[in-house]
Amino acid sequence: EKSPHIYTREEVKSHSSLETRIWVTLGCEVFDVTEFVDLHPGGPSKLMLAAGGPLEPFWALYAVHDQAHVREILAQYKVGELSSEDKAPSTLKTSDPYADDPVRHPALKVNSQRPFNAEPPPELLTENYITPNPIFFTRNHLPVPNLEPETYRLHVVGPPGCQSLSLSLDDLYQFPKHEVTVTLQCAGNRRSEMTQFKEVKGLEWNAGAISTARWAGARLCDVLAKAGHQLRETEAHVCFEGLDSDPTGTAYGASIPLARAMDPEAEVLLAYEMNGQPLPRDHGFPVRVVVPGVVGARHVKWLGKVSVEPEESYSHWQRRDYKGFSPSVDWDTVDFDSAPSIQELPVQSAITEPKDGETVQSGEVTIKGYAWSGGGRAIVRVDVSLDGGLTWQVAELNGEEQRPRKAWAWRLWQLQAPVPAGKKELNIVCKAVDDSYNVQPDSVAPIWNLRGVLSNAWHRVHVRVTP
Ligand code: HEM
Ligand code: MTE
Incomplete structure (x- = not known):
C-alpha cells in the first residue's frame, strides 16, 4: 500500500470553495468532498459550513453522522492525512489579554474577534428550537474571565437593615432550582440593516444576535429574600456587576428595576446551567443573570455582585449605551440622560x-x-x-x-x-x-x-x- 499524501491544516483550509474544491478533515484524515456537496442529505449549505476545516464540531451538533454508513460515504473521498505537527491544534501563549479566551465553534460568524462577538449562521439558527450551546450567539465586551468554581463567591449587598451575603456555588444550589426557556436577544440584532440605510456606531450584527436556551438556577427573588429584602422601594434598582473588567479595573455592569427582580412571576434567575450543562465560559461560567423578556445587555455574565440601590447602575452600558433615540439625533446632539435604558424589547x-x-x-x-x-x-x-x-x-x-x-x-x-x-x-x-x-x-x-x-x-x- 502507498503511503498517504500528507497535508497541513493551512493547505486544507485553502480548499474551501467550489473553485478550489471542498476539503474537510475527520481525525487525522483529509477528504475532498466536492462531489458530495450537492448529494448531502442535510443540504449543501450546511456541509459548506465545514469547508476547509474539521467536521467534528459540526457532527457533534448532529448525531445523525454517528453511523457507519456515514463514515463509509466519507471514506470514498479520502485524499490524504494531516501532517503530524498539525494533528493537534496548536496552543499559543502571549501577553494578549484575550489569549485565555475559550476555543469557539467554527460555524459562528465572527463580527469581532477581540472582544469575541459572533452569531450562528442563519441556516443553523432555526434548525433547533433550543440553540445548541456551542453556536449560541456570543456578545462579549471584554476578555472572558477564567473563574474557579471552588473559590467563586457571589456578593449580595443590601441597603442598611439588610444582610450582606457571600454565596458559594454550593450555597446557590441550596435554593430551589428553577428552570425556564428564555430567548436572549442583543439590542444590536439586525444592526447591519440600519447601517445599510445610514451609518451607525456598533458591531455589524445580522439577524443572528438572538438564541434560545433552557436556563436553570436560583430565582433572584429567593436570594434577595434570604438577604432580607422586601419590595419596599418601588423605585429601587437591582445592580449587577460582572467579573470581567477592562485594564482600568472597570467591570461590566447593568441593572433592572427591583419590582421585576422581586416578582416571582418574572422568573429572573441567577443561572448556573444552560441546556442541562454548566454555563459555557463564553456565556458566563459559573453564574449569570437571566432576565426573561428583557434585552440581553441586562443578563450579566460572570456575576460577581448583586446590590439593591436607589438609582440605576452607573455603568457605561446602562447609562451611555443601549438606549434608543429619534432619527434626528446625531453624535453632536445626543443626550444620553434624556432616554430610558432599554429593558423590554419590541416585537x-x-x-x-x-x-x-x-x-x-x-x-x-x-x-x-x-x-x-x-x-x-x-x-x-x-x-x-x-x-x-x-x-x-x-x-x-x-x-x-x-x-x-x-x-x-x-x-x-x-x-x-x-x-x-x-x-x-x-x-x-x-x-x-x-x-x-x-x-x-x-x-x-x-x-x-x-x-x-x-x-x-x-x-x-x-x-x-x-x-
Ligand atoms: C444528514 C453526511 C457534513 C448537517 C446527513 C446524512 C448523511 C450526511 C449521510 C444522512 C444521515 C441519515 O439520515 O442517516 C455528511 C457528510 C458530511 C456532512 C459525509 C461531510 C462531508 C455536514 C455538516 C453539517 C451537516 C458540516 C452541519 C453543519 C446535517 C444535518 C443532517 C445531515 C442537519 C440531517 C438532515 C435531515 O435529516 O433533515 N449528513 N454530512 N452535515 N447532515 Fe451531514
Ligand atoms: N455580561 C458581562 N459580564 N459582560 C458582557 O460583556 N454582554 C451583555 C450580556 N452580559 C456582557 C454581559 C450583552 S450586551 C449581551 S447581548 C448578552 O450578555 C449576551 O449574552 P451571550 O453572550 O450569552 O449571548
Missing part, C-alpha cells in the same frame, strides 16, 4: 431561509424564520409576503407553546408556498404580531438611530427563481 421576526441573494427552485418555496417579543408578550401571528408586502400569507408557528404574559421564548415559523408562475424573482418579507397587537415597522428609516439598536423593521430577503 421582532426574521427570515432565516432562504438567504438573501440565493436562487430557489420554481414550483414551491419553503420559508423559515423566528419571531419573538419582549416583556413576555406572546407571538400571535407571523405574516409572510412573496411580493414585497402587497399580499400576505400566514405562516405556521412551531416550537413550544407560549404561556400568557410569560412568553419568554421565541416561536419558530415556516411557510410552504407555491412560487407564482412566471416569477423570476421574489421579494420575501416577514412581520410578526404580538398579543398586545404590536407590529413591526415596514422600513428602517423611521426607526434609524445613531447607535443602531432596536432594529425590527419588516425583514426582507430577495431571491431569484430558476426557470
Whole structure:
C-alpha cells in the first residue's frame, strides 16, 4: 500500500470553495468532498459550513453522522492525512489579554474577534428550537474571565437593615432550582440593516444576535429574600456587576428595576446551567443573570455582585449605551440622560431561509424564520409576503407553546408556498404580531438611530427563481 499524501491544516483550509474544491478533515484524515456537496442529505449549505476545516464540531451538533454508513460515504473521498505537527491544534501563549479566551465553534460568524462577538449562521439558527450551546450567539465586551468554581463567591449587598451575603456555588444550589426557556436577544440584532440605510456606531450584527436556551438556577427573588429584602422601594434598582473588567479595573455592569427582580412571576434567575450543562465560559461560567423578556445587555455574565440601590447602575452600558433615540439625533446632539435604558424589547421576526441573494427552485418555496417579543408578550401571528408586502400569507408557528404574559421564548415559523408562475424573482418579507397587537415597522428609516439598536423593521430577503 502507498503511503498517504500528507497535508497541513493551512493547505486544507485553502480548499474551501467550489473553485478550489471542498476539503474537510475527520481525525487525522483529509477528504475532498466536492462531489458530495450537492448529494448531502442535510443540504449543501450546511456541509459548506465545514469547508476547509474539521467536521467534528459540526457532527457533534448532529448525531445523525454517528453511523457507519456515514463514515463509509466519507471514506470514498479520502485524499490524504494531516501532517503530524498539525494533528493537534496548536496552543499559543502571549501577553494578549484575550489569549485565555475559550476555543469557539467554527460555524459562528465572527463580527469581532477581540472582544469575541459572533452569531450562528442563519441556516443553523432555526434548525433547533433550543440553540445548541456551542453556536449560541456570543456578545462579549471584554476578555472572558477564567473563574474557579471552588473559590467563586457571589456578593449580595443590601441597603442598611439588610444582610450582606457571600454565596458559594454550593450555597446557590441550596435554593430551589428553577428552570425556564428564555430567548436572549442583543439590542444590536439586525444592526447591519440600519447601517445599510445610514451609518451607525456598533458591531455589524445580522439577524443572528438572538438564541434560545433552557436556563436553570436560583430565582433572584429567593436570594434577595434570604438577604432580607422586601419590595419596599418601588423605585429601587437591582445592580449587577460582572467579573470581567477592562485594564482600568472597570467591570461590566447593568441593572433592572427591583419590582421585576422581586416578582416571582418574572422568573429572573441567577443561572448556573444552560441546556442541562454548566454555563459555557463564553456565556458566563459559573453564574449569570437571566432576565426573561428583557434585552440581553441586562443578563450579566460572570456575576460577581448583586446590590439593591436607589438609582440605576452607573455603568457605561446602562447609562451611555443601549438606549434608543429619534432619527434626528446625531453624535453632536445626543443626550444620553434624556432616554430610558432599554429593558423590554419590541416585537421582532426574521427570515432565516432562504438567504438573501440565493436562487430557489420554481414550483414551491419553503420559508423559515423566528419571531419573538419582549416583556413576555406572546407571538400571535407571523405574516409572510412573496411580493414585497402587497399580499400576505400566514405562516405556521412551531416550537413550544407560549404561556400568557410569560412568553419568554421565541416561536419558530415556516411557510410552504407555491412560487407564482412566471416569477423570476421574489421579494420575501416577514412581520410578526404580538398579543398586545404590536407590529413591526415596514422600513428602517423611521426607526434609524445613531447607535443602531432596536432594529425590527419588516425583514426582507430577495431571491431569484430558476426557470
Ligand atoms: C444528514 C453526511 C457534513 C448537517 C446527513 C446524512 C448523511 C450526511 C449521510 C444522512 C444521515 C441519515 O439520515 O442517516 C455528511 C457528510 C458530511 C456532512 C459525509 C461531510 C462531508 C455536514 C455538516 C453539517 C451537516 C458540516 C452541519 C453543519 C446535517 C444535518 C443532517 C445531515 C442537519 C440531517 C438532515 C435531515 O435529516 O433533515 N449528513 N454530512 N452535515 N447532515 Fe451531514
Ligand atoms: N455580561 C458581562 N459580564 N459582560 C458582557 O460583556 N454582554 C451583555 C450580556 N452580559 C456582557 C454581559 C450583552 S450586551 C449581551 S447581548 C448578552 O450578555 C449576551 O449574552 P451571550 O453572550 O450569552 O449571548
